[in-house]
Amino acid sequence: MGAGTFLLAGCGASVASSDQPVDSASPTKASKKVDVASLGTEMRAEAPGEVNAPSETGGLPPVVRSIKTDDKVVFLTIDDGVSADPKVMDIIRKTGIPVTPFLTKSEISGSKDYYKQISEMTGQTVQDHTITHPQMTGLSADGQQKQICEPAASYTDWFGAKPWMFRPPYGEFNKVTQQAAKACGMDYIVLWNASLPKAYIRYAQGDKLKPGDIILTHWRPDLYKHLPRALKDIQQQGFKVAALQDYLPRRTQ
Numbered sequence: 001m002g003a004g005t006f007l008l009a010g011c012g013a014s015v016a017s018s019d020q021p022v023d024s025a026s027p028t029k030a031s032k033k034v035d036v037a038s039l040g041t042e043m044r045a046e047a048p049g050e051v052n053a054p055s056e057t058g059g060l061p062p063v064v065r066s067i068k069t070d071d072k073v074v075f076l077t078i079d080d081g082v083s084a085d086p087k088v089m090d091i092i093r094k095t096g097i098p099v100t101p102f103l104t105k106s107e108i109s110g111s112k113d114y115y116k117q118i119s120e121m122t123g124q125t126v127q128d129h130t131i132t133h134p135q136m137t138g139l140s141a142d143g144q145q146k147q148i149c150e151p152a153a154s155y156t157d158w159f160g161a162k163p164w165m166f167r168p169p170y171g172e173f174n175k176v177t178q179q180a181a182k183a184c185g186m187d188y189i190v191l192w193n194a195s196l197p198k199a200y201i202r203y204a205q206g207d208k209l210k211p212g213d214i215i216l217t218h219w220r221p222d223l224y225k226h227l228p229r230a231l232k233d234i235q236q237q238g239f240k241v242a243a244l245q246d247y248l249p250r251r252t253q
C-alpha cells in the first residue's frame with residue numbers, strides 16, 4: 001500500500017515536471033509551445049479555380065465579414081503594425097501562410113522594410129487601415145476620405161501596389177465611410193468574424209472554424225507565441241490558410 005502510493009505520486013510528479021510549458025512566465029497551458037516545424041509547409045491553400053466576389057451594393061463597396069466558399073480555408077488578417085517582429089516573420093516564412101496585413105500608416109513609419117518583406121514573401125498586397133486609427137464614424141466626410149486615401153497613396157509608393165481593401169478601426173463605419181472608401185479606390189470594406197485575441201481562436205459561433213472565416217489578429221509583441229498554436233488548431237480542424245486577395249480580387253484600377 002505504502003509503496004503503491006509512493007509510485008503513483010512519483011509517476012504523477014514526473015509527468016507534471018516533463019509537461020511544464022517552455023515559457024514559464026505564463027501559468028496556463030495556453031503558452032505550451034507548438035514547434036513551427038511540426039506544422040509542415042502545406043498550410044497554404046491553393047488559389048481557387050474561380051471566385052464569386054461580392055459586388056457593390058447601391059453603388060458602394062460591399063462589407064465583407066467572411067467569405068462564401070465551400071473550400072476548407074480560412075483567412076488570416078494581421079492589423080495595425082505596432083510590432084515588426086522578426087520571429088513572426090520567421091513563422092510566416094516557414095509555414096508559407098499568405099497573411100493579409102491591414103496597416104495603420106502612423107504605426108509603421110519606422111518599419112516599412114519589414115512589411116515590404118512580408119508582402120513580397122507572401123505575395124500579398126498591404127491593405128489599408130487608416131493613418132491614425134480613429135473612430136471613422138466620428139469624422140467628417142473629408143476627414144474619413146483623408147484617413148483612407150493617404151495610406152493608399154503611401155502604400156502604393158512604399159510597397160509597390162495600391163490597396164483595394166479597407167478595414168475601418170474597431171469595425172466601425174457608416175455610409176460616409178463606404179463613400180469615402182469608394183472615392184479612394186477601395187473595392188471592399190473588410191471586417192472579420194473570428195479573432196485571435198490572445199492564445200486561442202475566438203470563433204464566429206460555437207467552437208469550430210467554418211469555411212471562409214476571416215480571422216483578425218494584430219502585429220503585437222506576443223503574437224509569435226500564439227500564432228503557431230492557432231495554426232495548429234486550424235490544421236487540426238482540417239483547414240488551410242488561403243489568400244484573401246484571391247477571393248476578393250481587385251475590381252477597379
Ligand SMILES: [Zn+2]
Binds near residue numbers: 133169
Ligand atoms: Zn486596428
